[in-house]
Amino acid sequence: MSVQDAIAEISTCLGQRLTRSKSDLDLHGRSESHFALSRPDAVAYPETTQEVAMIVRACAKAGCPVIGWGTGTSLEGQAQAFQGGISVDFTRMNKILDIRQQDMDVTVQPGVTRQSLNDDLRATGLFFPVDPGANASLGGMASTRASGTTAVRYGTMRDNVLALEVVTATGEIIRTGTRARKSSSGYDLTGLFVGAEGTLGLVTELTLRLHGQPEAISSAVCGFETVSGAVQAVIDTIQMGLPMARIELMDAASVAAVNAYSGMTLPERPHLLLEFHGSDAGVAEQAETFGLIAAEHGGSGFDWATRAEDRTALWTMRHNAYHAIMASKPGARALVTDNCVPISRLAEAIEGTQADLAEAGLPGPILGHVGDGNFHAILMFDETDADAVARAKAVSDKMVNRALDLGGTATGEHGVGIGKLEYMAREHGGAWQMMGAIKTALDPQNIMNPGKLVPPRE
Amino acid sequence: MSVQDAIAEISTCLGQRLTRSKSDLDLHGRSESHFALSRPDAVAYPETTQEVAMIVRACAKAGCPVIGWGTGTSLEGQAQAFQGGISVDFTRMNKILDIRQQDMDVTVQPGVTRQSLNDDLRATGLFFPVDPGANASLGGMASTRASGTTAVRYGTMRDNVLALEVVTATGEIIRTGTRARKSSSGYDLTGLFVGAEGTLGLVTELTLRLHGQPEAISSAVCGFETVSGAVQAVIDTIQMGLPMARIELMDAASVAAVNAYSGMTLPERPHLLLEFHGSDAGVAEQAETFGLIAAEHGGSGFDWATRAEDRTALWTMRHNAYHAIMASKPGARALVTDNCVPISRLAEAIEGTQADLAEAGLPGPILGHVGDGNFHAILMFDETDADAVARAKAVSDKMVNRALDLGGTATGEHGVGIGKLEYMAREHGGAWQMMGAIKTALDPQNIMNPGKLVPPRE
Numbered sequence: 001m002s003v004q005d006a007i008a009e010i011s012t013c014l015g016q017r018l019t020r021s022k023s024d025l026d027l028h029g030r031s032e033s034h035f036a037l038s039r040p041d042a043v044a045y046p047e048t049t050q051e052v053a054m055i056v057r058a059c060a061k062a063g064c065p066v067i068g069w070g071t072g073t074s075l076e077g078q079a080q081a082f083q084g085g086i087s088v089d090f091t092r093m094n095k096i097l098d099i100r101q102q103d104m105d106v107t108v109q110p111g112v113t114r115q116s117l118n119d120d121l122r123a124t125g126l127f128f129p130v131d132p133g134a135n136a137s138l139g140g141m142a143s144t145r146a147s148g149t150t151a152v153r154y155g156t157m158r159d160n161v162l163a164l165e166v167v168t169a170t171g172e173i174i175r176t177g178t179r180a181r182k183s184s185s186g187y188d189l190t191g192l193f194v195g196a197e198g199t200l201g202l203v204t205e206l207t208l209r210l211h212g213q214p215e216a217i218s219s220a221v222c223g224f225e226t227v228s229g230a231v232q233a234v235i236d237t238i239q240m241g242l243p244m245a246r247i248e249l250m251d252a253a254s255v256a257a258v259n260a261y262s263g264m265t266l267p268e269r270p271h272l273l274l275e276f277h278g279s280d281a282g283v284a285e286q287a288e289t290f291g292l293i294a295a296e297h298g299g300s301g302f303d304w305a306t307r308a309e310d311r312t313a314l315w316t317m318r319h320n321a322y323h324a325i326m327a328s329k330p331g332a333r334a335l336v337t338d339n340c341v342p343i344s345r346l347a348e349a350i351e352g353t354q355a356d357l358a359e360a361g362l363p364g365p366i367l368g369h370v371g372d373g374n375f376h377a378i379l380m381f382d383e384t385d386a387d388a389v390a391r392a393k394a395v396s397d398k399m400v401n402r403a404l405d406l407g408g409t410a411t412g413e414h415g416v417g418i419g420k421l422e423y424m425a426r427e428h429g430g431a432w433q434m435m436g437a438i439k440t441a442l443d444p445q446n447i448m449n450p451g452k453l454v455p456p457r458e
Numbered sequence: 459m460s461v462q463d464a465i466a467e468i469s470t471c472l473g474q475r476l477t478r479s480k481s482d483l484d485l486h487g488r489s490e491s492h493f494a495l496s497r498p499d500a501v502a503y504p505e506t507t508q509e510v511a512m513i514v515r516a517c518a519k520a521g522c523p524v525i526g527w528g529t530g531t532s533l534e535g536q537a538q539a540f541q542g543g544i545s546v547d548f549t550r551m552n553k554i555l556d557i558r559q560q561d562m563d564v565t566v567q568p569g570v571t572r573q574s575l576n577d578d579l580r581a582t583g584l585f586f587p588v589d590p591g592a593n594a595s596l597g598g599m600a601s602t603r604a605s606g607t608t609a610v611r612y613g614t615m616r617d618n619v620l621a622l623e624v625v626t627a628t629g630e631i632i633r634t635g636t637r638a639r640k641s642s643s644g645y646d647l648t649g650l651f652v653g654a655e656g657t658l659g660l661v662t663e664l665t666l667r668l669h670g671q672p673e674a675i676s677s678a679v680c681g682f683e684t685v686s687g688a689v690q691a692v693i694d695t696i697q698m699g700l701p702m703a704r705i706e707l708m709d710a711a712s713v714a715a716v717n718a719y720s721g722m723t724l725p726e727r728p729h730l731l732l733e734f735h736g737s738d739a740g741v742a743e744q745a746e747t748f749g750l751i752a753a754e755h756g757g758s759g760f761d762w763a764t765r766a767e768d769r770t771a772l773w774t775m776r777h778n779a780y781h782a783i784m785a786s787k788p789g790a791r792a793l794v795t796d797n798c799v800p801i802s803r804l805a806e807a808i809e810g811t812q813a814d815l816a817e818a819g820l821p822g823p824i825l826g827h828v829g830d831g832n833f834h835a836i837l838m839f840d841e842t843d844a845d846a847v848a849r850a851k852a853v854s855d856k857m858v859n860r861a862l863d864l865g866g867t868a869t870g871e872h873g874v875g876i877g878k879l880e881y882m883a884r885e886h887g888g889a890w891q892m893m894g895a896i897k898t899a900l901d902p903q904n905i906m907n908p909g910k911l912v913p914p915r916e
Contacts, residue, residue: 100800100802101697102693102697102801102802103800103801103802104696104697105800125697144642145641145642145646146642147640147642151640155617156640158640158646158649159613159617168888168892172888173888174887174888174889174892175886175887175889176886176889178862178865178866178867178885179800179865179866180798180799180800180830180831180832180861180865180866180867180870181798181800181801181830181831181832182605182609182614182616182798182830182832182870182871183603183798183867183869183870184602184603184604184605184653184796184867184869184870184871184872184873184874185867185868185869185873185874185878185882185885185886186653186874186882186886186890186893186911186912187650187653187654187658187893187896187911188603188616188646188649188650188652188653189889189892189893191616191646191649191650192645192646192649192650194646195642195644195645195646196645200645211699212696212697212698212699214699215699235560238562238670239559239560239562239583239670240670241669241670241672241673241735241736243701278699279743281739281743282740282743285737285739285740338642340638340639340640340641341638342558342561342563342637342638342639343560343561343639344558344560344561372638372639372640373638373639374638374639374640403638404636407636407637407638408636408637408638409636409638409641409642409643410643411641411642411643412638412640412641412642413640413642414642415642415643416642416643416644420643424643424644427636427643428633428634428643428644429632429633430626430630430631430632431632431633431634431647432644434626434632434647434900435644435645435647437899437900438645438896438899438900440899441895441896441898441899442892442895442896453644453645454644
């Protein structure tokens with residue numbers, strides 16, 4: 001059976017919801033990153049798990065690639081169709097199926113976005129904390145093992161997915177995990193699918209942990225003389241056991257960009273942005289303790305925001321930082337790095353990167369989820385300047401190798417896709433071959449998002 | 459090559475550290491549970507990862523089973539040699555390799571026990587929180603995905619293992635994970651090995667998350683009229699976001715047993731035992747809030763212990779509860795159940811169990827890590843009374859089936875081994891077959907702890 005036959009079979013079932021329009025193929029061949037347009041052969045918009053299973057079974061008969069699509073916000077080419085095939089767009093599977101307040105969990109379809117979930121949760125006193133910045137789909141966030149600004153307190157998708165429904169590479173529907181908060185019942189398949197980037201199956205339903213909306217929230221911003229002063233303040237804060245909800249670093253170049261873009265007037269030096277969640281007394285105590293720690297490490301201008309509008313301004317500025325940075329170099333393309341290192345090595349990793357950037361003569365403002373040791377440099381270049389492209393790639397290479405040398409990882413939260421494939425052997429050694437063996441066992445035909453994450457098939 | 463050849467080959471390398479003495483074979487053929495003595499063919503005491511790899515390679519040539527052994531405290535027969543083979547005892551791999559205070563992590567060999575790790579950590583201001591009761595080895599705790607009284611605050615082994623070194627079924631040495639706090643770099647193999655019960659490989663080194671010793675600790679005990687009142691207080695406490703470090707339930711029968719054993723004088727009704735970790739002001743605030751919640755649900759006799767010796771007495775009593783319960787029926791054997799359900803269904807699960815026990819005429823005091831929805835009934839019987847044994851087994855069956863009906867799991871923290879094997883198909887459906895496919899891919903000869911956890915090979 002050919003790919004065309006598979007498309008015809010799927011089309012019989014989905015009708016208009018299987019499209020080959022140029023605009024749809026273009027949309028699903030693009031990403032927010034620097035990878036070339038790579039169109040799928042068709043785009044399917046299933047509405048049920050059974051339809052997803054039907055699509056996969058048809059593709060299995062034809063050996064046709066199947067690629068999941070959430071909101072297209074992944075950064076390493078995970079959702080692009082580099083080998084063609086069917087892009088399975090989960091936009092129409094966007095129902096919140098069951099909110100269970102007492103158990104503080106929720107079951108959703110994969111196309112629900114994190115913001116729409118939180119909108120629906122507002123009245124319940126609960127919220128879903130994982131916040132990668134983009135308003136991504138929850139299925140995509142699980143598949144990428146996304147995290148973001150709140151992971152230091154609430155964990156990543158790894159920590160917040162309780163159970164999954166998955167369509168396997170043979171089109172079988174399975175369930176992993178239960179709604180129990182913990183289990184020792186066999187291999188952690190939920191954990192295996194979280195971060196698998198759709199290479200082992202398609203997530204068709206997720207049960208997620210929710211958290212209580214905090215009684216009180218306070219935010220703060222604090223400048224430091226040096227990145228290492230800021231990082232040392234973070235280390236002390238975590239060692240004290242202060243339950244920071246967010247603790248973000250912006251280097252001087254990032255601060256300059258947000259000043260220009262958001263009309264802020266922060267001094268152009270490294271800053272930490274913080275948020276505390278707790279009781280009124282608790283957040284006041286935490287803020288006071290943090291103020292003392294910051295002062296010990298050269299922190300100054302500690303500015304405290306308990307009013308909701310000030311907090312909103314602060315985090316809107318942070319969420320817009322990427323756009324602010326891109327606006328500082330009109331017309332530039334960006335390569336966004338994503339290293340994560342043990343926190344004791346974070347200052348070294350960031351300062352090394354700054355030196356590399358200076359040497360390469362490239363702008364690369366740095367932002368970081370520093371409580372986790374994760375930071376991004378936004379490497380900007382003119383894509384028509386081959387030399388600048390090469391220098392950006394070389395800086396990114398150096399950063400990954402430094403992160404691995406320091407005991408860290410090539411990707412803290414953006415995933416592998418094709419963008420980090422070349423570092424997998426170095427990061428994982430024989431364990432990468434083991435990933436390949438699992439992939440081969442569960443997807444012998446290599447139809448699930450082929451060419452991503454695992455070693456190329458011989 | 460035969461098993462005898464493999465033993466000879468290993469013996470050449472390990473000398474006296476490969477034994478076939480009757481006492482050693484007996485020790486490694488027993489468990490703390492009700493399973494029959496099942497001796498290995500030999501017991502190996504490796505001192506290095508290379509020796510473990512050599513043992514596995516020799517066994518692979520002979521198709522000889524390899525079973526890991528920590529402290530022998532698993533409860534579902536995980537460490538017993540039901541098909542003979544080599545028991546790999548990690549007692550001599552008991553070094554703490556590197557404590558990194560700034561990163562709050564530690565690398566240990568698998569034979570280190572949780573108490574010896576915490577003894578070593580005392581001066582650092584850090585501690586390792588996972589506490590299953592027994593002074594188990596950390597390799598065993600990881601392999602069983604152990605948890606215990608503190609999981610409600612600090613998580614289980616799943617949440618506290620950052621990275622592993624593993625000897626695979628072919629005797630290769632691989633590393634999974636890094637010391638970065640988070641990563642999106644490929645399949646979560648660390649998570650796959652945690653809870654795999656040695657069926658995919660042997661853990662030879664672990665990097666664990668540590669936590670700051672809290673500035674202040676307070677404990678409390680509080681009686682309730684009914685189990686459901688106690689459980690409702692727990693639900694409200696968690697929904698309020700109170701960061702309880704421990705929240706344990708003892709039913710009236712357990713209270714009676716600990717009163718008799720530990721000289722306590724608690725009223726014979728359901729009780730919650732609690733611990734709060736935080737700042738001085740924080741724990742005082744948490745305790746006050748909990749007191750108000752408890753009072754709303756019929757809680758009384760709320761008794762507050764901030765003095766270290768009172769706390770120690772309370773938690774020693776809790777840790778000894780199993781022995782107290784066993785002492786209440788001298789000569790009895792026990793079947794310890796381990797269900798975990800969504801917390802909204804916990805009262806129903808416990809009250810249903812109490813009704814089953816009354817109907818069966820069996821004593822079965824109940825203890826639970828109720829913040830996680832996990833509870834144990836200690837089903838006691840005279841093992842020479844076949845009818846009593848059958849009734850205990852029938853109650854355990856009913857409990858598992860009820861837990862699954864309520865959206866829970868057959869085992870919250872004790873694992874599968876052979877004791878829970880019969881429930882795996884019902885709990886996991888097609889996902890259990892997927893576990894089998896992973897096992898076959900990574901251990902095609904089925905030498906790693908065969909007969910446990912996954913579906914029997916055809």
